[in-house]
Amino acid sequence: MASNIAVIGCGYWGKNLVRNFYELGALRWICDVREETLQDLAAKYPAQTTSTVEEVLADPAVEAVAIAAPAADHFRLAMQSLAAGKHVFIEKPLALHVDDGERIVQAAHERHLQLMVGHILQYHPGILALKQLINDGELGQIKYIYSSRLNLGKVRREENILWSFAPHDISAIVFLLDELPVRVSSHSGSYVDSHIADTTMTICEFGSGVSAHIFVSWLHPYKEQKLTIVGGKKMAVFDDMEALNKLVLYSHRIDWIDRMPVAHKDSGVVVPLPATEPLQAECQHFLYCISSGRAPRTDGENGLRVLRILETCEQSVRQRGQPVELAVSKPAFFAHPTAVIDPGCEIGAGTKIWHFSHIMSGSRLGKLCNLGQNVVVSPACKIGNNVKIQNNVSVYTGVELEDDVFCGPSMVFTNVINPRSHVIRRNEYKRTLIKQGASIGANVTIVCGITLGRYAFVGAGAVVTHDVPDYALMVGVPARQDGWMCYCGIRLPRGGDVLSCPSCHRCYQLSNNQLQALPEDQKQAAVVTEPEVVAA
DSSP: OOOOOEEEOOOOOOOHHHHHHHTHHHHHHEEOOOOHHHHOOOHHSSSSEEHHHHHHTTTTOOOOEEEEEGGHHHHHHHHHHHHHHHHEESSSSOOOOOOHHHHHHHHHHHHHHHHEEEGGGOOOOHHHHHHHHTTTTTTTTTOOOOOEEEEEEEOOOOSSHHHHHHHHHHHHHHHTTTOOEEEEEEEEEEEBBBOOOEEEEEEETTTEEEEEEEESSSSEEEEEEEEEEEESSOEEEEEESSOOEOEEEEHHEEEEEETTTEOOOOEEOOOOOOOOOOOHHHHHHHHHHHHHHOOOOOBHHHHHHHHHHHHHHHHHHHTTTTOOOOOOOSSSSSEOOEEEEHHHHHHHTOEOOOOOOOOOOOOEOOOOEEEEEOOOOTTOEEOOOOOOHHHOOOOTTTEETTTTTTTTTTTTOOSSSSSTTTBGGGGOOOOOOOOTTTOOEEEEETTTTTTETTTOOOOOOOOOOBOOOOOOEEEETTTTEEEEBBSSSHHHHOOEEEEEEEEEEEEEEEEEEEEEEGGGGOOOOOOOSSOOOOOO
């Protein structure tokens, strides 16, 4: 799982990334503009050092960079790194402007590179345990959340306290509730520098009825990082400054006696947590996503959601705390309400996903695809543009569909050659590649590990057990070749080395059982024979 990582920016927080990637056996470069910092870190964690980003990005052995530079440099460094073909881990916030964040995410998508944002609380065992408690109904219906992140310093000049501290709490609360706020209001105070907010109080209102208050300050006499959740059954307090008892549940309740509310307090129950360093878990997750191709839990889209909330909070601050509706962009694709779209999917504009389909985390769907009812796309699958997948088809991990592929109703892909229920074979998935324009008929079975050539055509009910050449027509059980198919889906007449389509008049050269399309200017005159249509 180890990858060659370069850490860019090795100051207050970056030095922790250096330590963790070194301990995970993945550190290659330490990059910082301060020579003293480079010398100190290199003495503890032997690695190559440099003060220039360009030297890091020029190293072909570097697979990914971790950016912990000041937030004002995030956009520039991320775009440079992606342009150099490197996966990117970037500390929060993703950028200081939503437009810049969107450009970073788009660049990562276009280059098929991993982009992960350092929202560390989503990897904290306390927050993960708290989410599980919420999902299991232990707290009952969530009513109210209060978080405080307070300290004396470090006062920043390139960003205010809202952008420096609040991303942690916003990210955690959205993660716990699985929903975005519908409106926010933020009040700020500027006491050290009249142009930079030192404290903010933000109120987030959610469609489910939950209200969350977020108080952040770097003008506080002591450090506090606390999150309180009030539920209908229990209350929970996550205190990250506690050494051991970080998560405590309270069965407090309020009874109405003689028409008056009476509070009954509980002593509290400590929830045991694994002794896992959140940053180490976060770094491990990044390395895993690079090696597996899975989308990070806190991917670029996740970072963009937090960025949009921050920008809306900033708008409220400028309006002296007036509530501002959160502008949530509608997805560019259509999904029926019964479809399930897991976090971390990439779905292109114009794609349609119909009833009871399930698109799993880490999968990539291109533009203008159409997925019928009860279609499943498994993790890490890649599906190109304009792909048609009919009802009751499962695209399993290991299968890749290029542009313009057609999958007929109830056809079947496999991904293991010798399955046993009692033997785990996740590391033995075979790669199956369906090349551009190929058509697979209804009830066909594609045995894993094969390549189906460009514009090949598999007739209904066939079982394909070996590689298929471009334009080949396959029928039967097991499938055998029974001629050739034109680009337009019409069977080509038999005989001769040059085959001409009776419908669109494209011409093909046949040699050594390989068919190649001739240039468009070599179309022959239309022949009188009736085009032969093969059922898919």
